[in-house]
Every structure is written in C-alpha cells, then in structure tokens.
Amino acid sequence: MPMVTIKGATLPEPAGIYIHIPFCKQKCAYCNFYSVTDISLQKAFVKVLLREMELASATDLCFDTIYIGGGTPSVIPSRHIDQVIRQARQLFQFHDHVELTVEVNPGTVNAADLRDYRTAGVNRLNIGIQSFDEASLKFLGRIHSGQDSYLTFKNARQQGFDNIGLDLIYGLPKQTPQQWRYDLQKAIALEPEHISCYMLTIEAGTPMEKKQRQGSLTPLSEERICELYNIAVRYLCDHGYEQYEISNFARIGQQRDYRSVHNSKYWSFTPYIGLGPSAHSYIHPIRSWNCREITDYINIVQKGKLPLEDQERLNRRQQIIETIYVRLRTAEGIDLTQFEKKFGICLTDEFSSLIKLLVKQGKLICTPSRLALTSEGMLHHNSITLMFI
Numbered sequence: 010m011p012m013v014t015i016k017g018a019t020l021p022e023p024a025g026i027y028i029h030i031p032f033c034k035q036k037c038a039y040c041n042f043y044s045v046t047d048i049s050l051q052k053a054f055v056k057v058l059l060r061e062m063e064l065a066s067a068t069d070l071c072f073d074t075i076y077i078g079g080g081t082p083s084v085i086p087s088r089h090i091d092q093v094i095r096q097a098r099q100l101f102q103f104h105d106h107v108e109l110t111v112e113v114n115p116g117t118v119n120a121a122d123l124r125d126y127r128t129a130g131v132n133r134l135n136i137g138i139q140s141f142d143e144a145s146l147k148f149l150g151r152i153h154s155g156q157d158s159y160l161t162f163k164n165a166r167q168q169g170f171d172n173i174g175l176d177l178i179y180g181l182p183k184q185t186p187q188q189w190r191y192d193l194q195k196a197i198a199l200e201p202e203h204i205s206c207y208m209l210t211i212e213a214g215t216p217m218e219k220k221q222r223q224g225s226l227t228p229l230s231e232e233r234i235c236e237l238y239n240i241a242v243r244y245l246c247d248h249g250y251e252q253y254e255i256s257n258f259a260r261i262g263q264q265r266d267y268r269s270v271h272n273s274k275y276w277s278f279t280p281y282i283g284l285g286p287s288a289h290s291y292i293h294p295i296r297s298w299n300c301r302e303i304t305d306y307i308n309i310v311q312k313g314k315l316p317l318e319d320q321e322r323l324n325r326r327q328q329i330i331e332t333i334y335v336r337l338r339t340a341e342g343i344d345l346t347q348f349e350k351k352f353g354i355c356l357t358d359e360f361s362s363l364i365k366l367l368v369k370q371g372k373l374i375c376t377p378s379r380l381a382l383t384s385e386g387m388l389h390h391n392s393i394t395l396m397f398i
C-alpha cells in the first residue's frame with residue numbers, strides 16, 4: 010500500500026471514495042458508462058446507496074476525497090447529494106482536508122442546486138461541457154447548448170466554487186483544427202482551474218458504433234487526431250495549464266495545485282472504494298466491482314449484502330504491467346527507485362536500448378529517478394507501454 014509521511018509519521022496514503030449516480034436525462038450517442046434514463050427509481054436508489062455505505066463502512070481506511078460521478082449526479086435533487094455526503098461523513102474516517110467533487114452537466118443544474126452543493130461541503134465541480142459548438146453537441150447527443158454551459162459556469166463561480174474542471178471532447182468526425190481551437194478558446198476564456206480533453210472513442214454497443222457499422226459515420230483519421238491532440242497540449246500549456254496526465258491539464262502553482270486529487274489515486278494504486286452500480290474499488294492487491302444493473306443493485310443491497318459482482322487479486326505480473334501502464338499516463342511517470350524496491354526490477358537495465366531509442370525519438374524522459382513519457386510520447390501511450398511488457 011502506498012505510504013505517505015504526515016507530521017513525521019508514516020501512514021497509509023489517504024484513500025478515495027467514488028459514488029456512482031446512475032441516472033442521465035438522455036443517453037449520449039457515444040457513452041458506454043452505466044446509467045439509466047428512468048429516474049423513477051432515484052428515491053429507492055438513494056435509500057439503498059445509503060445502506061450500501063453502511064455495509065462498506067467496516068474499513069480502517071482513512072479518506073481524503075469523495076467523488077460523486079455518474080451518470081449525471083445533478084439529475085437527482087440536491088437534497089439527495091446532501092444526504093449522501095452526510096452519510097459518508099458520518100460513517101467513514103476522513104483526513105482534515107477532503108476534496109469533494111460533484112460532476113454536473115449543463116442543463117441539469119441551476120444556481121440553487123449549486124448553492125446547496127456548497128452548503129453540503131462540495132468544494133470542486135466538474136462540468137461536462139464537451140463542446141461549445143451546437144452542431145457538435147447535437148452530434149454527441151448532449152441535451153445542453155453552449156449557452157447552458159456558460160450559465161452553469163457563471164452560476165458556479167457566483168456560488169463560490171473556486172475549483173472548477175471542464176470536460177471537453179475532441180476527435181469528432183470531420184472536426185477541423187479551427188473547430189477544436191474554438192472549443193479550447195471558449196474553455197480558456199472561462200478561466201477554469203482544470204481542463205480534461207478526452208479523445209472521442211467509439212465504444213461497442215453505442216448508437217455511434219451502430220452508425221459506424223452501417224457506414225454513415227467515418228471516424229477521424231489518426232493523423233488528424235494527433236494534430237488535434239498536439240493543438241490541445243500546446244494551447245493549454247501556453248495558457249498556463251500543465252499536462253499532468255494524458256487527458257488532464259491543471260493550473261499548478263505554488264499557492265494551489267488544482268490537479269484532481271481523487272483521479273490521481275487511479276494512477277498511483279492508492280486505495281479507493283466505489284459505491285453504486287458498476288462502481289469499482291481497489292484495495293491492494295484486490296480489485297472488485299459492483300453489479301451493473303440498478304434493479305439488481307437495489308435488490309441485493311435491500312437484502313443486506315454488498316452488491317459485489319466479482320473481484321480479482323492482481324498477481325505480481327499484473328501489478329507490474331498495470332504500474333507501467335498507469336504511471337506512463339502521468340507526467341510524473343514511474344518512480345524507478347520505488348519500482349525496483351517493489352518488484353525487484355531495474356527498468357533502466359532491463360530495457361536500456363529501448364529507453365535510449367525512445368529518448369532519442371523525443372518520446373521518453375529518463376532521469377536517474379524516473380521514467381516518463383513526453384507529451385509526444387503520451388500520444389503513443391498504448392504502443393509504448395506494450396514495448397515494456
């Protein structure tokens with residue numbers, strides 16, 4: 010388990026809580042996250058979620074993040090979000106400072122909801138803007154307009170949120186560099202603390218994949234996607250955002266660091282527990298996940314059982330592969346000393362010619378203490394990771 014030194018004492022690194030709210034107003038054309046549009050189950054769901062929290066609270070982990078995601082948490086009334094936070098606060102142990110994030114989507118949240126979130130202790134907001142361009146929003150199947158996004162952001166600032174992240178999507182079919190720059194400019198003009206740029210992936214079972222199969226949708230060429238990625242990296246860096254993970258950029262200053270503390274746990278094998286349908290947990294070395302269907306979830310928890318679907322114990326080889334995979338997603342990269350201490354493998358000895366080649370190509374940075382991909386290298390993250398395993 011990763012350790013951290015606090016006030017001279019070495020303690021287990023603070024853990025995270027992820028809470029999945031599985032409701033959306035409408036399914037977006039590209040989405041394969043688990044959510045349902047029938048919100049009639051929300052009251053029963055929240056009741057059961059509070060019960061699941063009781064069942065999961067027998068842990069000695071101490072937490073410093075709560076991330077309420079989905080789905081669209083903002084489609085359920087803010088009083089339910091408040092109930093969930095209160096329950097977590099009551100049942101689990103927390104460090105002094107807790108990063109408490111709620112994901113919201115424009116068109117589902119108003120100023121009063123945001124005020125209620127603040128009162129409930131929410132101190133970080135993540136807004137699913139995706140694009141400011143109306144045609145792109147329509148293509149993605151989003152329910153909101155660009156105007157809704159401005160309004161949500163403005164309301165959030167007015168309610169005192171000083172740590173706001175925006176999500177954008179790029180790589181839409183036929184998307185031009187000009188169109189992508191337009192989205193980036195609009196996002197930066199709002200001056201958020203954090204921006205995530207996700208590349209559109211066409212997932213199996215989604216309406217978008219069906220269109221692709223039928224031949225009415227042609228994905229963007231790889232060359233163009235690389236161009237759009239490079240535009241984002243350059244543009245955001247030029248405007249004071251540091252790329253700390255392939256898709257994530259934050260303002261990082263001496264006063265405050267706006268990297269997502271919660272999401273960073275996923276890239277460092279820090280323990281987290283997931284609550285709600287389809288949520289995953291990781292408590293070294295076991296990964297487990299909840300059942301996906303909301304009705305199954307409700308039935309199981311109502312019987313007083315944890316809604317676990319399955320779990321796997323990561324063996325040494327899996328841990329090595331996953332450490333390389335997730336750490337190379339981050340700008341910090343792999344801590345070579347820690348890696349050798351944990352797995353008994355000196356990566357720089359084992360892969361010396363590969364490392365030399367990748368460094369020469371400008372894709373890798375290798376210092377005596379760490380191995381990390383450059384922005385250029387991150388673009389080829391999957392293929393480079395495969396070379397190490």
Ligand code: SF4
Nearest residue numbers: 033036037040079080
């Ligand atoms: S709002 Fe988010 S979770 Fe819901 S369908 Fe759209 S992308 Fe998926």
